[in-house]
Amino acid sequence: MQTPASGGGIVWVEGTVANTTAVNSRVETSGTDADAGIGGGDVRGTVANTTAVNSYVNGIKENSGSISNDQLLCQKADLRVLTANCSSRTEFLDALDFPNSNACPENAATVPTPIKINDAKTLDKIGRHPAYPLDGTYQQTADIVVTKDYQSIGSDTDPFTGEYDGDYHRIDNLTDCFVKKLHQGTVSKLHFTGAHINSEGPTGLVACKVNGTVRDILAENAHISTLGRNAPAGIGGGEVFDDGTVANTTAVNSTIKTSDWYSNAGIGAGRVGVGGTVADTTAVNSRVETSQYSAEAGIGAGLVKGTVTDTLAVNSTVKTLSWGSDAGIGAGQVDIGGKVAGTTAVDSRVETLGEYAYAGIGGGQVEGMVTNTTAVNSRVETSSSGVNACAGIGGGLVKGTVANTRAVNSTVETSGVLSGAAIGGGQVKAGGRVANTTAENSNVTTSGNAAHAGIGGGRLILAARLLTPGR
Template sequence: MQSLNTTLQPVKTVYDDTQSEQHAKPPSGSGSMGRFAVNLYNGTRSFVTSLSPNYLPDHLKTDNETPLSATTHYPVSGNRPATFTGSLFEGAGLACSLMSYWCPQVQIVADVAAKLCAGVRLADELRRTMAGNPATSELGHTKPKQHSPTGTGTNHLAHAAAAAVAVEALDRLAGTAAVPLPDARGGRNNPIPVGDSATLKKIGRDPKHPSNAFYIQTGNIDAKDNEAIGSKREPFSGSYDGMCRTIRNQKECLFKSLSGNVHNLHLSDAKINVREESAAVVACQMTGAARIENVAITRSQVATTGDTDFGQQRYAYAGVVTAHQNESPATRINGVNVTDCSVATTGNHSFVGIAGGHISGEVTGLKVLRSNVTSEGTSAYAGIGAGILDGQIRHLSAVDSQVVTEGSDAHAGIGAGLLDGQIRYLSAVDSQVVTEGIDADAGIGCGLANSPRAELSFITAIDSKVSTIGDSADAAIGAGQFDSFGQISDVTAYGSNVHASGVDSAAAVGSGYAAKGGQINNIKAINTTVIADGEESPAGIGAGLVFGESHLENITALNCEVRGNERDLTGIAYGELFSGSADENSTKTYNSMVYDQLQGRGIDQSQLNHLCETADSRFLANDCRVVNYAGFANEGCEPRSLPTSSVSPTPTSVAPIPFSTVPLASATASSLSSGAIAGIALGSLVGLGALGVAGYLGFRHYSNRHGNLLSETESVELNDHMDSQDP
């Protein structure tokens, strides 16, 4: 923690007798305990100051050298000596951090030590700040100052601040110790059964059903009267295994806040219509290491409202899986199937998607069938993957689904409305994206990408449609507007249609409007139509309008029709090249109508055999033949019987951890409960304290023989002082 004092001065060579005497004065005490306290105080102070690189024993000092004290001011850039307590907690925290490499749960105790250390430092800084800095003379010498008597409000305030931090730290440790033992009720090997709505209601509310326990669902549940599990203050951090059984008829999120994991669950017939910040079927909010895996959601509807409350802007997030997934490498949605669902937001600044309104983590293996995403309002972004994506989506498939926005600046996409992250391996079959407002871009990959790190790759669109109606609204199979230095690569459009009807609106396969310095590569359109018929509207295969330092190469069109507002605004590779570049040698046109002119001959079979090899092979063969993928809607888990062993079943969709990534002794660590490990670590902390005391005693013994901790005069004065205190 950086000092609150930004005007600290270097150590002065001028010694102030008044200040020294105040600091050297030991605390008062009586009897043997009092003597022990005073000796401990002086010994501790001497030990700490001896750690300074500028330390000299008293017997080696000359009269004009300043003894270092616990309150000596050091330069801002230097290290101030820490208190004995602070050093102890720092050492314990470091030891626990090292231990956490083998036992990750010990990191919690390291956090506790850090908080306690912060409390000690906070108290010290408050004392230092409230007392004021020593004044300096014109010559730079420290002036004497009057000290506040002991027991003033400054000390009380400092102690209160330290106590507050300590309470928070100990609360953290107590919560860790409360994690059920593996074989105890609610532990990993003895999960709590959930067979009805009454038991489901108890999770996180009943002491016998804590929010950090393991649960398995033993029967189908009607949750029409249930409230959401967990809260922002205390999220559900345990494990919920649905055993592929069903929870139906929800009226709100199953989990208000989730930091644990949910898997092997079927949710159906939810009807959630709220005027709240977040709404979703599975979790309103995902945070920490939250995971949702191997979950199926069917016949469910989610709706929420954004806009304003009493003049204050209120953002709204809505999703089928989650409303808001916080940024964390460990926060994941994996293997989720969504069928016959809808999610909608109304009002300005609302964000909506099937996976989530705002996705900042990772989404993998999302399959969406016959589902709709809609938004009404200004700056209301919508997508099958996410309204706003600044995380990653991989392997997203949408079949017979659509995304529609009605407001201005309301971008829409199958992958994301607004892209600030990465989308890889996206497929859209018989799906559409439509925007109706001004400056509302639309795309199969994303509506608008405006981040330097934005990336779209391996995008496949079959029999799909992208349409914009408002002015300055770009449309594309890829990115409607790619205002980025990132890249769009390996995009394949088959039998699809792109149409921008507003003024100054571009249409393309690749990017409608390519700005800045994006790289657009390996774009293929087969049997596809691209039209921009508003005034000053370009159209192209590759990009409609190219601007900045954008570059295009490896563009292929087969049996396509491309038509911009004018002949000069129509082309293969680009409709209009304002700036930037295109590699025309790698551009190939076969039997395609460009404005009103046929370009290119038919393609050879040898060339056709591998034309679509980067497309999704489930839907399109390498030679661009459409494949009927029958298994898309039938994938998912079936209800299982209860486990016969004592071990809770492993989620079927979770990939095993590679052996090389498992730290040594991880098996031993996982066999201990968090409470046991916390106890061991706390014992280690106490042991460190004992070692510190032993080290101090050894140091005192050494110093008494090679240079007294206290001068002879000070020792006599101290002994006289202690004798006078005895009854």
């Protein structure tokens, strides 16, 4: 006997089949005494909660029950292209590892067709021509060389809210931010070469201000500088706000410089606000530098109030020239609540020249949390003029937490008065915590008066905690 069914072929006495759903499915039998059904073919026990939609049993259409309430069959569907009776709930099919079905067909009339961008003239129309709106969906189809008169897409009051897919094509010779302000939109998969941007305000190669998503960016021979006060600069974004994200940014042979107070600088971003994220930033043969007061500099970001993760610097330099301007590879300064994780420096250098200008690989000044920092063949240094300019591989000045720091063939050196140095934390303040520090073939040196040096911590103040595994 053959008894095909969806749910159970034959359900014996005391047998139970429950919660069966069939959509666009078929059950067929052709043998003698071969029952067919959805739920059960030959039912002698209990079958409960069976749903059949547009399905057939031996050629007879079955429509029992309804999926209108659960709407389980819209796995991985884009909200913009669903028909009216579908939702984006995916748990059911995800759990069963089902592929997409036709139960929720795409509404072809609403599938967004990208507007093709293939030259500088067409690019310039975005936000300036009715057919090229700021909330549009765009795809670049060719490499583009812009003119020196290029103007950013959108503005502070009318931001770009659409999607721009560069499809890994180049944009050459930018003289302004690609996008002025990105708000809940996306810019992705772009390769920028030969950009030279000089600005008075916040400046980012991709976007001056980011409250959307920037991802998959490569910048080569990009040179960005700001001259105004409170004018952060970066490759992914000048400033990353609230829910903004910059991910997978690579800079090669590039420079970021700022020249006034409070003008932070970085490769991922100049400044990362609360809730902002910068991830997977790589700098190769690149340099980040600031020259005025309280202008923090870093590869991941200059000033971090949000999150920076997975930063890699190779043969790169971070340097600040003025007092109160911290420098680091992960971040120059990590504020309370800020997090920096997964920073690696290879053949790289961090240097500060001013008083109270802290330097580190993970973070120059750490009030938040820095974890998983690695330095290989790298150097952290503060100058003789830098009174109380502490330096460290994990953090220069630690008021928060530094954990899991490793230094290999690396050097930390200070020459100023009260300028502690360490692999771990140069100076660990009250409430600061340094844990799990490893040094291999590395050196820590100070030459100034009252400038303490150590592995773990250079100078510990009051209730600071220095922890090592097994102690």
